[in-house]
Amino acid sequence: MSSEFGKILKVSVFGQSHGTAIGVVVDGLPAGEKIDPEELQTFLDRRRPGRDPLSTARSEGDVPEFLSGLEGGKTCGSPLCAVIRNSGQRSGDYTELADKPRPGHADYAAWVKWNGLADMRGGGHFSGRLTAPLCVAGGIARQILARRGVYVGAHLNSVAAVSDRPFPLYPTAELFEEVSRKPFPVLDNEAGGRMREAILAAKADLDSVGGVVECAAVGLPAGLGEPMFDGVENRLAAALFGIPAVKGVEFGAGFAASARRGSENNDPFVVKSGKIAAGTNHAGGILGGITTGMPLVLRAAFKPTPSIGKPQKTVSLSAAENTELQIHGRHDPCIAHRAVPVVEAVTACVLLDLLLEGNHGTF
Amino acid sequence: MSSEFGKILKVSVFGQSHGTAIGVVVDGLPAGEKIDPEELQTFLDRRRPGRDPLSTARSEGDVPEFLSGLEGGKTCGSPLCAVIRNSGQRSGDYTELADKPRPGHADYAAWVKWNGLADMRGGGHFSGRLTAPLCVAGGIARQILARRGVYVGAHLNSVAAVSDRPFPLYPTAELFEEVSRKPFPVLDNEAGGRMREAILAAKADLDSVGGVVECAAVGLPAGLGEPMFDGVENRLAAALFGIPAVKGVEFGAGFAASARRGSENNDPFVVKSGKIAAGTNHAGGILGGITTGMPLVLRAAFKPTPSIGKPQKTVSLSAAENTELQIHGRHDPCIAHRAVPVVEAVTACVLLDLLLEGNHGTF
Amino acid sequence: MSSEFGKILKVSVFGQSHGTAIGVVVDGLPAGEKIDPEELQTFLDRRRPGRDPLSTARSEGDVPEFLSGLEGGKTCGSPLCAVIRNSGQRSGDYTELADKPRPGHADYAAWVKWNGLADMRGGGHFSGRLTAPLCVAGGIARQILARRGVYVGAHLNSVAAVSDRPFPLYPTAELFEEVSRKPFPVLDNEAGGRMREAILAAKADLDSVGGVVECAAVGLPAGLGEPMFDGVENRLAAALFGIPAVKGVEFGAGFAASARRGSENNDPFVVKSGKIAAGTNHAGGILGGITTGMPLVLRAAFKPTPSIGKPQKTVSLSAAENTELQIHGRHDPCIAHRAVPVVEAVTACVLLDLLLEGNHGTF
């Protein structure tokens, strides 16, 4: 297992979906940082399920208890530990799954890895529920970043075949705030409406759909990150692939850049009010692994929720023969919209880590 | 700087394009492994420029000298160091660039990071030339992997708007070998012809094009990798974004999965000749960060070469005003086809590292 | 902050002495390992204070609650989190200390590091109380190691000027067990009696004494550890210096070897019942950073408890002038005897980590 990321700021997640509690240890937070619990709860509520018909009916409280790291509402220099108690465990729903690995889930890979000894009910440590403690860490990082003028925001870039419009060249903290308050986090509400329809249609078919989350950060200084293997892209990608269901990560124009010519894709440098900027941002704010001072832009692709109500082909591990599986219980027909704050959370943690590490180019 | 990746097998690259030599230290190679120098050279030659009109006319010898780590043609348990001497340095070509950051290059980000003190001629440590020592490490890893029945291969998935056909569900070592011997590494030669035309057209316009490399690995056991932040995807992505010009990485269906329904994207498990396999491989051989035993499939998107002959808008760093830049010298109109062995090399190093680490699920 | 050690098995400690709870996350435990809670509690009780006049009168329950990582009494493959609630916090005792750094404590260094923002009451994250969660991790590691025939034990090597006899050339699991059951963990009870007298004499003088803990491990295979900077000594030393009050670490003959001749210090190899062993063990079971198969032997030096009742010279941070400090409250006149299981715990965690990593010499 390796449930941790970060170099100076280390975020370590623990818990199984059906254990006593899940939680996170955040090691390396600077001391003296006020944490606003209401703002944090508002952030956590953005990923909470059970709020509308688009999500699972499970009700998760997601109210963290802080065991350490805070003193009088401020970080105190010790590692912060926050736990969220599990409730409403209904392992009964999962009995059949012990023998029949769910297609698209880690069940089979985990069964091989742990010789059948790992607890796979509800996904065990692979459960999407583990994104709740990630959001605790990220919600705290976001508050510390905002105090330094660094803002992280995201929107649902696409669901199924429906796309939102992209972030503008210079997204603002206000825009991030506006999107975050929407029940469905898109820039273009009309597109959002069609995405909801696509999700509900999948739900009606006992099926699911995937989506893409676009995340941006503004206010970062130029010069962060190290070339080659410890750059901003390397570190963000390594962390983002830790979010369950992510199968692709791209920066700036990303895959689309591969179809372009250099003259289209290169961002011309311009002097703008005495400062050097770029006229476009196909680089997504990163060149050679190092921030350019332009907004950071990335996208993470989420596969459709693997848990679907439709009957699926699978195997019986005990009998070593083909069989069928019908997953009962309540499952999200799409997780991409709930993943929007999770992508923000992971991005915020990595960026705070980079800022804490600082720029070692000269000394 | 952080020019290293790997946990048990550590690959550390050094050198600037215009220094005395470039090279690599590979720490953690198992002892007693025979390294075939001709096979290695054949592998290195695949990324070498100057072989046809599609690449820069610079001739790079790329013949590594081994300073340590080999004894009688076998790894001896000590870190292996290989160096490639630089020759034909023509720093004169790069004088203008000290003041005018090249659009799409790391020049500006590096200028901020190092207060103007880093050597940016030819890209310094950001140079694509640093992929030569990466290929030395990867070429060695490939030989060790092949001895265990693990084969890594890649092809040019697309250039500009032209796509090759994808790898079949079960690519073979023979297919990898066949593609690797082609002067232009595609599965479908007709598509390859059109890709070449797209590259030559860009070249004629003093422009460049991007492309996508698809890489696969067969023979991996199930159960490798750790969930969440130390999985196979996290580690591969972190390393692949270290290859210059990569702006996106995806596994299996990747971004395309986000537009699909769960019932389409989930790979059904099937018993096949007594073994458990998957009927499709949209997961790209990885679920929950752990290998499933199906072929590993990934794609890396390369942006168009930023160095183009067309005049471009940029700024003068000294005058802090807008200006124009025309890059002279010889540059690749496309690097994606030369990047094919580089993606194989990085993938091979990460996979060997994972195999050396082993499966710690049980003990 | 960086409250973690380990490579495959990661132990991450959290908590302040006066927060809600302290605890530990152990990431990387193999699945399916039965954990005997009584045996664990017996181990934890060995470091508990309040058992006799030699320790502080504070009563710490030290009964861990497991929030994750166990399923039916066995490790389940997820990170294990155990918390110990704090009780009987009496921060009143510590008010004066905010302005007057205690000599020998981290107060002043922490005050500089955290700009006065860290919580230093009772030592904050530096508190010896953090060794309780370390013992939870180590107690679990010991059980897993014992199941593989690897046994870790320790005794109090010296207190003040009184020395115990050293471990024999081949200590046994039975000897470790015997010492661990003694209220005062020495091999020679008569020496133990004199150590107790030295501690009580210091206590009567409102003073404290230091001591040395000797730890051994038997049953380790030869070939573990990597040469130079990732060897068994490097990793053990790095972790052991994380135990509060440790100021020196040595292996085998250690510092005494520096006064010897090579002909005395070299351990002759001998064939013994068909196996290669060493006739003496001045190397402490490690040569070149790698285990030799002989028992591992190390010693850690603990300084005298810095908290003493005697008036001490210090400064007022606010007034920037010399002053005096008299520390009230209950403090251990010696911590070395309570540190015996802590040294075992840290050693066991590092050894389990090394065993999980395995021997990558060949493949």
Added chain:
Amino acid sequence: MSSEFGKILKVSVFGQSHGTAIGVVVDGLPAGEKIDPEELQTFLDRRRPGRDPLSTARSEGDVPEFLSGLEGGKTCGSPLCAVIRNSGQRSGDYTELADKPRPGHADYAAWVKWNGLADMRGGGHFSGRLTAPLCVAGGIARQILARRGVYVGAHLNSVAAVSDRPFPLYPTAELFEEVSRKPFPVLDNEAGGRMREAILAAKADLDSVGGVVECAAVGLPAGLGEPMFDGVENRLAAALFGIPAVKGVEFGAGFAASARRGSENNDPFVVKSGKIAAGTNHAGGILGGITTGMPLVLRAAFKPTPSIGKPQKTVSLSAAENTELQIHGRHDPCIAHRAVPVVEAVTACVLLDLLLEGNHGTF
């Protein structure tokens, strides 16, 4: 293998004593730092053997060639690679050793680890010769540190039973310089004379002696290092145990503190010229893993050179029977005096790494 240490500044050593070359890659050096090659060579010459009858007669040139990382005599932001070619290899001397592991050497442990496949002639990667590239890295780090007012120096604390006087409470850069220019690096020349006699007496007996090196650093700010497992002591110890033959490391009073009372060992804080200092320095400049601003003081114990001319008992690996070994060739009767600059080098690298990482206590 794992031949690297450091977090921001990574030092990676490569080479076998009988390969083509040995060398070092230093990744993370800040750019724009002038490196004085003569000062560096003077530093390297301090560890060179063959200068007097106390050392082996082998003549090692130890003149590094810089392959990368320097531009116009200054660091350029790329990883620095320096190589030292091997010459005068006389593997003939080592033939017998392939079957008879030398007592006190890593031969046997390495033979197990690498299944007999590692190159053990002259110690392979375990060779003391690898300390030459370490000194290249450390010599560079020392120059960068000195430019910031941080000075690192060391002396021979003891050889056999003869002790030098310790460093004064506040050693100065001038004192470090003075000791470094002596052919035998002690503070008290009379004691140095007796040490030389002890070494020559051992040599005459075809034997060897050990010694202790004391190292200090002045000019460090308070607040460096992280509590528990990433403190200054943890990182220095982990690196120092990478120097061949080190069997013990202690800070400040170290093991001697264990025999003291708290009232003796605690360093009283005092206001001195308006600044907070300590009246004694038994803590060696570190409390709770964090620098206090007082001089850093550490000692490393070196065992006697294991290669001695006296006949020794060992085993034949092939015959699995007891035998005798007489090591021929030229060997140092003591390495502790030559290790003085090596301890400085490793200490300097770790301290520069800590300074580059900075103090993340607040943000």
